[in-house]
Amino acid sequence: MKNEINKKLKRLNEETEKIYDSLAGISEEKLSDQSYGWSIIQVFSHLNDAETASLKYMQKKVQAGDKMHNTGMGNSLRMWLTNQALKSSLKWRAPSYISSPPVYSLEEIKTKWGQTRNDIQQFVDEYPDKWLSKLVYKHPMGGRQNLERAVDSFVYHQIHHKHQINRIKKKLGL
Template sequence: MKKEILEKLKRLKADTQEIYDSLEGIPVEKLGDPSYGWSIIQVLSHLNSAETASLKYMQKKVQAGDKMENYGPVNALRMYLCNGALKSSLKWKAPSYISNPATFEYEEMKSLWAATRNDIEKFVMDYPEQWLNKLVYKHPLGGRQNLDRAVDSFVYDQIHHIHQINRIRKQLGV
């Protein structure tokens, strides 16, 4: 199962590269333009912040070891419904702790996000197999989940924000 999780992370990185490729040639000023709410860079910053906060939570939670609760059908259903909403182009407010994304230079943002992804990959690689069915992650909408569902949430959150990036690009005319 850990191999499948690592494959999802690999795909997530490839999808992130597709985002960067789609932004190639857009002037940096446009990427940082907050005229229509968040700028594109702020959307990327938000994604990084969400993943960073999730990783910190999981790093703390894993200290409970075998005392972590087990993943079950209710958890699976909650995340299934949450992921369905994230795949859509519906809009809603971000949780307060990540609702005001920082503004970075574009290349700095890419470096920060790459470092976060590397930290997540290391966490997954070091994660004990016997805890793969434990509730190590907490999603603001989907509730408590196992490591596999945590990575799924990163995938679906990114998909959700691709809709937002496309909306911003259209508004900016790029």
């Protein structure tokens, strides 16, 4: 199962690089433009903040060790439904506590997000196999999930925001 998780993390990082590549040649000014809501940089900041908060939650939750509950079919179904919504191009308002992500330079957010991804990889590498079916993660819509579904949620969350980035680019005439 850890091999599958690592494949998903690799895919996530590759997709992030593709998004970065699609922005080559676009000025910092355009990447930070908030004329149509969040800027592209703010979308990156939001994705990083969500992954950072998720990692912190999992690092705390794992302290319960064997006392963590096991996953079940209900957890799986709930996350599958959540992921279907995330991979669609449907839009919905962000919760108020994340209504205005910070703006960094592209290089700053790449560095911050890269460090977050390294920290996630380290967490996965050190995560005991015997806990792979334990509920270590909590998704705001999908509920409590195991480590593999946590990584899935990062993948689908990024897919969801890739639609947003494309809408922003279109509005900016890029």
